Amino acid sequence: DAKTTQPTSMDCAEGRAANLPCNHSTISGNEYVYWYRQIHSQGPQYIIHGLKNNETNEMASLIITEDRKSSTLILPHATLRDTAVYYCIVRVEVRDMRFGAGTRLTVKP
């Protein structure tokens, strides 16, 4: 059973914020929310993760709702190089990391 639901695709204008949603209504109390992205056919790249608090790093921000049933990854100023498939993953241990179909983000000039 899929643990997360993401839109299949999204577009974003270059320089604008990209907001990628993820639903994880069955998340359990000890599961973290992780985001990875895959540019073309390269290896997936870690972006950010969180448990229940909002998180920010040099790449992105992660907003997790209070009930933890959904989250949003925010790329504050999207560039063409951010065009990729973005995966939202919920897991406890890294061996439980399962990738869904993800969201294909296209950043347009």
Place this chain on the structure above:
Amino acid sequence: EAQVTQNPRYLITVTGKKLTVTCSQNMNHEYMSWYRQDPGLGLRQIYYSMNVEVTDKGDVPEGYKVSRKEKRNFPLILESPSPNQTSLYFCASSPRGTWTIETEAFFGQGTRLTVV
């Protein structure tokens, strides 16, 4: 530079000819794993290893073998490759596999395997 290195990057082989795809990490990570990626099926885990001499099956282990004789290396072995193993393969590593540690995974650049 911290990295996960896979070799070869591209490989075309014939059915039944044994092959090994190597994976090496220089970060002293305990956890390593293999995924395959196919159109419409996404990334699926083949095998993983929590530490040296500890390996376990993932979701699609049939037709594959692995070994973890030393911490840095985790080779993927196809004893008798078949065309349905044509895929893009990724190796990943992480500091630890246990739940008490928040861990990100580092992925290699992939090996594109074609079995004819």
